[in-house]
Amino acid sequence: MLALDRWLQETPILLEGASPDLKRQRLRRSLLWALLSLVASHLLCYLDVPAFLEIAEHQLKAPVLFLREHRARSVSSTALVRLDHSDVRAALISIILAPILWNGLARLEYHYRLWTRMTRGRSVFAHRLFSHFIIACSTIREYCIHRAVRTSSVWSLTHLHHGAEIARVLRFWGAFLYATGAVLSLSGFWRLRLYTYMPEYFGLFCSEMVSSFPFNVFSDPMYLGSALMHFGYALWCRSSTGLVLAVVLSLVYWVAARLIEEPFMYKLYAEEFRRRGMEQQREHLEHSVDIIRSTTACVKMASVHASKKCT
Known part of the structure; x- marks a missing residue:
């Protein structure tokens, strides 16, 4: 426990600028969510969704007969998730690798001005190039997920009495979740435009905090919307693979937003507000000095004019 406290105080890798209590709270919460997500992913890999739906149907009609049938029947092949399949592995790798890539490259821009140097000092153009890089990574990830879901097995509901x-x-x-996401x-992208893609790392800050929909309801509406869209797509396709990938994507989004992006964004905005406050103080001081100088000049001119009258 002492070693953990020392690590939280001396190694602010994920939560830069945050207090040790916040780091400890976020670390415990992230470990809990990681454990729950791993258990959920493991259960979803072996969840026989058609048999589960058949449970609900048979329990309403003949529970005893269903128990006898279900005991002798193995798990349906349409409900299994083949993690050894190349498309599923490619989808998992793309889901995990995408936020690591854009967060790592954004940190390189903040510390070493990598993208700005590539564009010869044009920070706005560098941020646009970085935004297109994030869009390209997201497109490749979506293609991998779509391919993994399409090549996986679909829940067979033809043997159910109310399968249709x-x-x-x-x-x-599925359509409802997809539309909501x-x-x-x-709407989140419409509110932020290109400020969606980490502009703070390039020295580009919003003039004020966005407080309209959907940011007045959710703290990370675009990540939440993307997760809902993937859950809806999995239900639409009736795919266990899609559900597993949606759970992994939600976990990756939560870790990226809560432990990496959000604390560092707060730190950058605190530095920017501090810099703006110092600039305002300097401008106020310069304005006061100008007033003093003009007043002194007026007094000197008045004294010179009075001395000329006396002579």
Whole structure:
């Protein structure tokens, strides 16, 4: 425990500028969420969704008969997630690697001005280039996820008595989640425009905090919207692989937002507000000096004019 406290005080790798209590709280919470997500991902890999839906159907009609049938039946092949499949591995790698890449390159820009030097000192153009890099990484990740879901098995509901109705219900909720996530993501992007993609690392700051929808309801609406869209896509396609990838994506988003991006953004804005306050004080001081100088000049002119009258 003492070693953990010392690490939290001396090694601000993920939570730069934060207090040790905040670091300890975020670290415990992240470990808990990581454990829960790993357990959920492991369970989803072996979750027989068609059999689970059949449970609900049979329990309403003949629970005893269902228990006898379910005991002799193995897990459906359409519900398994093949983690050894190349498309699933590529999707997992792209999900984990994408935020690591853009956060690492953003830190290089903050500490060494990498992107600004590449664009010969044009910070605005460097930020636009970095924004297109993030969009390209997200596009590649979405392609990998789409391919992994499309090549995986689909939940077979044909053996259910109400299989067609259940499929329509799953499609409805999938479309609802996807539409909700799209509204959150697009409205957040509309509010921030290019300020969505880490402009603080390039010295570009918003003049004031955005407090309109969706930021008045959610702290990270675009990450939340993207996660909801992936959950909705998985339900629409009736894919266990899609659900596992959506859980992993949500965990990666939570770690990136809460432990890496958000604390460092607060630190950068605190430095910027401190710099603006010093500039305002310097401008006020220069203005006061100008007033004193003008007053002194007026007094000198008045004294000279009075002395001329006396002579």
